[in-house]
Amino acid sequence: MLITIQNNFHGSSTKLNIKVDGKVSLSQERRAKKAICGVGGCQCGGIYGPHAEVEGMPGAYFAERFDRSGRKVGASIIPVT
Numbered sequence: 882m883l884i885t886i887q888n889n890f891h892g893s894s895t896k897l898n899i900k901v902d903g904k905v906s907l908s909q910e911r912r913a914k915k916a917i918c919g920v921g922g923c924q925c926g927g928i929y930g931p932h933a934e935v936e937g938m939p940g941a942y943f944a945e946r947f948d949r950s951g952r953k954v955g956a957s958i959i960p961v962t
């Protein structure tokens with residue numbers, strides 16, 4: 882599914898084509914972070930911060946995903962149910 886992430890701190894947005902289960906790959910996560918906030922040391926939180934939202938999914942937020950050894954493998958969109 883195609884989603885649009887917006888950051889209302891920077892007024893930036895980017896689109897991602899992700900799986901229906903809401904999982905975002907590591908490369909997509911990196912690309913989205915750069916598009917949403919490329920500012921080093923910025924306190925907005927990028928896609929994980931309070932200023933990020935997924936269009937059409939009010940309240941949904943991003944969480945980092947790790948494998949069993951603790952290595953980051955991407956992110957997930959957590960919808961508010």
Ligand SMILES: [Zn+2]
Pocket residue numbers: 890891917918919920923924925926927
């Ligand atoms: Zn920022």
